[in-house]
Amino acid sequence: MRMSEETTFNILNPFTSLDLGIASWADGIKGWAIANRSAIQPLKRVINDTIMGFEGVLQAIPPVITIAFFVLLAWQLCGQRVAVIVGVSLIALGLLDPTIWPLAMTTLAIVLSSVLICIVIGLPIGILAAKSDRFHTIIRPILDTMQTIPAFVYLVPVVMLVGIGNVSGVIVTIVFALPPLIRLTSLGIRQVDSNVVEAARAFGANPLQIMFKVELPLATPTIMAGVNQTIMLALSMVVIASMIAVKGLGNEVLRAMGRLDAGKAIVGGLGIVLLAIVLDRITQGVTQTGRERGYRHWWQGGPIGLLLWAITFLRRPSAAATEAASGGDTVQISSASSEG
Amino acid sequence: MTASNDPVIECRSLWKVFGEQADAAMKAIQQDGLGKEEVLEQFGCVLGVRDASFSVRKGEIFCIMGLSGSGKSTLIRHVNRLIEPTAGDVLIEGVSIGDLDNRALRTMRSLKIGMVFQNMALMPHRTVLENVAFALEVRGMTRAERFEIAEQAIATVDLGGWKNHYPDQLSGGMQQRVGLARAIAADPHILLMDEPFSALDPLIRKQLQTLFMALAAQMNKTTLFITHDLDEAIRIGDRIAVMKDGEIIQIGTPEQIVTEPADSYVSDFVAGISKLHLVTAARIMEPIESFEARTGPFDANGWLRAAPGDLLNRLADLSIDTDLPLAVETDGKVIGVVTKKALIRGIQGRSREDEGAYANV
Structure with a gap:
């Protein structure tokens, strides 16, 4: 601590005369980051491989098949209504601009990679935070910081550490998008009915069995809400991440801004919105059906249910027909698939 | 009721003090004989169970009766060590459960003790069958085996057609039958019933009491039964312990409790009880x-x-x-x-x- 030379210490306004040198100390992080570049290489490779994996698959498949896949997925997990919304949104996305599809897939790959890594990191941390009050107290201010500190602040150190490109983009996205998953995982597990946990203990379940057979299944709707929030936050980081040379829709928006090209910016922006709608509806649908489906198995509804029903029907046409007439299981399956 | 003389459950001067300074409070209680209020005042601790001793013989139904807050639910949770005692000991079939390590304790719980809860505490994400099979699943039994045993247990409580339903599709009375089936599925020696029928309406309660008594007579299980309802205790229990403020104030047969109440608290309790079917x-x-x-x-x-x-x-x-x-x-x-x-x-x-x-x- 040193006094600035030109001002004298004033008790009523002490701050102008005190300089703790925090900014220059914090700038040391940059130096540290540069010095430790090699240490980060394995992590960098893992993240890079994840992105390349998603991107490779998404770019290789023709758009129509990708759309069909997402529509079927939405139908299976969330029902027909969501399937229609997903289909319309993806078609609208493709129609926005002839060159937009590959860009959207790049963005989707970045977002999915970020979310996947968030889940891998966030679930265990969330579970730990639910189990230990002390850990929860320690991690809360850290999560607050991650969510509120402006992304530009950590953009520079991350670039120094990892270099520009997709990997840095994913890392800054994770910093921003991870907290809600941890918070909601912790909340979900804490909210599990303590009576049910006690019952499991009374019947001799060990802590791991309680975790996997009781707590996680019952916390799933809340955890899925966390995943949903994480996806939304990851999408909202797309434009900022493009400042460190991440390709995709965000980059389109950024470049259009630079050239004051409102049209291109709107097209890119709408693309991000449509992707957000698709991902949001699918994850929200999963959250709801987890609670509301309740009474039947997941494979009894949606396209798989339809397929299974068709197979049974074709194999034993007479038997299936009689069962249908007498109101047996087959009827439940077929009506479930038409509802679902 | 046939009963040999070896106690299956034995509580020896069990104490439970809740609070951060429980040990200091316990010491003060033993040395200076502090009461419930003084403990709360001086140590900020709540006295849950005060010097409880009793033993339950094989095949006996032992009721613990007391109003809410009397410590009866706390007491029953010591028997399978869901709660650790501050002092004293619990013996199950002669084995002190305070000495068991975690693994042995879990084995004891899954093999020897079945528990039924006031709030059912069924797992909402599992079907009736999966709920009933839980204790067997925890023990590591194969799917086919445990479902077969669970189906028998479900049939015992007359819920045969409901095994693939989820708990929230069932009425309260049916849910508690599932609770009962879950407790007996693993064929434990001991049943712990924590106010199992208190949340049910009177007619259903009576039905379940009858069902339970028939089952108990048939399976000859040693049962610890908690209730706040003296009528229920008298109907079901071979012996009754009356609890007040964490303390057992009287243990006796229903007839003894009704005709020879130990103090004014018990006599107030039994005042409204019809003696017609009790006194000889x-x-x-x-x-x-x-x-x-x-x-x-x-x-x-x-x-x-x-x-x-x-x-x-x-x-x-x-x-x-x-x-x-x-x-x-x-x-x-x-x-x-x-x-x-x-x-x-x-x-x-x-x-x-x-x-x-x-x-x-």
């Missing part, structure tokens, strides 16, 4: 010697006869048909007399000693 002729009769000494020689030939084990209800039926006293007879020999006055006082629940009941026949 042996308890209210005047022994033949004392009757003879008071009234002089008498001829009991025209008197109606009752057995010592006859309940008041039966005695009342007999008395309707005669103006004379009843003669209590065993092996053809009259051993006592029940006068009209003694019968009425018996039904009221007052004992003959308070009254000078025989003054004028």
